Amino acid sequence: SVADVALKDARAELMLARFGALSVEGVDVAGLDQIAVQRIAVEALALLADVTPRPEASFQQMLALNRIDVTSLSIKEQNVAVIEAIDLDGMQLAALLDASGQMRWLSRLTAEEAASSVEAADEKQPAGGDEAEAATTENEAGEPAPFTFRVDKVAIVGDSWIVFDDASVKPPFHARLAPFALAIENLDSTQPDEPATLTLDTRLGKYTDFNLAGNLxxxxxxxxxxxxxxxxxxxxxxxxxxxxxxxxxxxxxxxxxxxxxxxxxxxxxxxxxxxxxxxxxxxxxxxxxxxxxxxxxxxxxxxxxxxxxxxxxxxxxxxxxxxxxxxxxxxxxxxxxxxxxxxxxxxxxxxxxxxxQPLGTVMFVGKLLGKAMELRFKPLTFDAGSSEFNETGREYAEKIATMVIDRPELKLTFCGVANGQDEALVREAMLAEQPADASARQANGEESGAAPELDPELVKERTLDLARARSEALKSLFVDDKGIDAERLFSCRPMLDFEEASEPRVEISL
Incomplete structure (x- = not known):
């Protein structure tokens, strides 16, 4: 057994590794090609720790383990390792990101390595013929067989946890996974097509459960x-x-x-x-x-x-x-x-x-980044000259009402529209209201054969009234018949659309 061993990096002021005790039991050596060990135990292991404790810091090392147990290790032919089980007991992992997103401890280590690499490059001398000759000899000797291994099970057990702090976001993020239990079985580098199995069970904070299971x-x-x-x-x-x-x-x-x-x-x-x-x-x-x-x-x-x-x-x-x-x-x-x-x-x-379905569709209209984007439904159409629902229109209106009831945060806008057919029918109705007999027209000083003239603005106003009545009919269905809050329904100014393909309608949008 070995006790109290530490490996330091003085330049980075880091304790690279430290353990309190190492013990090995049941060693059987039958030559260098056949080694068996019943059990290896490492206690009080720490990786990447501060050499000088920092009282202001919440954690003094990145990884700590109460104990590592390796059960039934065998090594054959110097390049084949088989392990029955590896148990990591009481794992404590602190993954801490600073304001720049760099991992504490690791960033210090990599910075020191980079500085060492620069110094080594400055001191390196040009390679001579002896080095080339050595390389040739090594190639001629051939490469050793690759190292392979099999581990039946690796498990994180006991009072284990992970803390993740991220100071690169505002406000800083903090999460604690505890208890943390992980098992990976059937790790075999000689069988790449055979999966390892994974199970993970942990809790984030006090009330959030997280688990995974499957193959890798x-x-x-x-x-x-x-x-x-x-x-x-x-x-x-x-x-x-x-x-x-x-x-x-x-x-x-x-x-x-x-x-x-x-x-x-x-x-x-x-x-x-x-x-x-x-x-x-x-x-x-x-x-x-x-x-x-x-x-x-x-x-x-x-x-x-x-x-x-x-x-x-x-x-x-x-x-x-x-x-x-x-x-x-x-x-x-x-x-x-x-x-x-x-x-x-x-x-x-x-x-x-x-x-x-099957009556409605939806489309987007407008510019998104300018906040003018609208989601517009298929218009609710009416018979020309009418503000009353036809059979298909009522069915469609009731489907939209049901959707609004099911989605209480939705708010709709109704825009009544009248077209050229509507205007023609409005004109006919207005003409029908005029005095029809010749004597009445003569009494008004009109020629007996002259058709009465209609005020264009009055025709426009009456046609817009028809468009307005359509949106009011739809709103009445929603509020009076379906009990939808009127504050969720908005009406825009009625419109005229004299395009040839236009329909009498109410446009509906979010």
Whole structure:
């Protein structure tokens, strides 16, 4: 056994590794090609620790382990290792990012290594013929057989936890995963097509459970996985620093559940998240970032959320995440941002399409970044000259009303429109109101054969009245018949549309 061993890097002021005790039991050596050890134990291990304790720091080392137990190790032919089990007991991992996004301790180590590399390069002399000759000799000797290993099980056990602090976002992010239990079985570098199995169970904070289980192919040239899991009860305000940074919105309230299917096929992501969000409340915190995110969404975020929130304030949708890990432009934050935008848009559009089938469709009108984007439904059409619903129109209006009842955050605008057919019928009605017999026209000083003249402005006003009556009829259906709050319904000025293909209608938009 060995006790109290430490390896320091004085220049970086880092304790690279330290352990309190190392013990080895049941050693059987049958030559250099056959070594067996029943048990190896390392106690009080620390990696990357401050040489001089910092009282102001919450953590003095990046990784600490109460104990490592290696059970039944055998080494054959100097390049084949087989281990029955490795247990990491009482793991304490502190992953701390500074304001620049660099990992504490690691950043100091890499900075020192970079400085050493520069010094070594300055001192290096040009290679001579002896070095070339040595290289030739080594190549002629041939390369040794590759090292292979098999580990039946690696497990993180006991009172283990992970702390993640990120000072690169505002406000700083803090998360604690405890207890943290991880097991990986069947690690075999000689069988790259056979998967290792993974199980993870942990808790984020006091109330959020997170678990994963499935298969990993770790020894192929590319990474593959087939893993499923769940995240339940995550308070969304804890993620607000990242959402503000990447999306421009502050999460004031909300809770998230997520069913995860994490599939990777030869470095290509094919992940699906089935998200359930409860009682979400957000506010815009960064208008520029919010506009950029909405550009990918193709509608303002509040519009999409209004379409998705049910009567209890809950949202449920799927969010696929796809991408190639080897693509030069790949970044996880960018991939997630894009995936979330597409998923929200798809979920909103699917809901509207399903709610209004087979009578309604939806389209976007206007400019998004200028906040003038509208989501407009298929217009509600009327018979020419009428403000009463026909059979198809009433069915469509009732479907929209049902959707508004189901989505209590939706607010609609109605715009009544009259066309050329409407104006012609208005003229006919106005003419019918004029004195019809010749004597009446003569009494008014008109010639007996002359057609009465109508005031163009009066015709226009009466035609606009018809358009207005259509939007009022729709609002009356929503408020009086369906009990929808009038404060959720808005009317715009009535319009005339004399295009040849135009229809008598009410335009409906969010």
């Amino acid at each position: 192919w770790l020894f192929q040239e590319t990474l593959s996985s087939d893993i499923s899991g769940s995240l339940t009860g995550l308070d969304l305000p804890t993620l607000s620093p990242y959402v503000v940074t990447y999306m421009g919105y502050d999460l004031r309230r909300g809770q998230l559940d997520n069913q995860i299917d994490l599939r990777i096929d030869k470095d290509v992501l094919d992940i699906n998240n089935h998200l359930k969000i409860s009682k979400l409340n957000i506010v815009e915190a960064d208008p520029v970032k919010a506009s950029e995110f909405s550009a990918g969404l193709a509608m303002p975020l509040d519009m999409a959320l209004g379409l998705l929130k049910d009567g209890d304030g809950n949202i449920e949708f799927d969010m696929p995440v796809k991408g190639n890990l080897n693509a030069p432009e790949f970044s996880m934050s960018g991939v997630i941002n894009l995936a979330l935008g597409k998923a929200l848009k798809m979920a909103a559009m699917n809901y509207v399409t399903s709610a209004l």
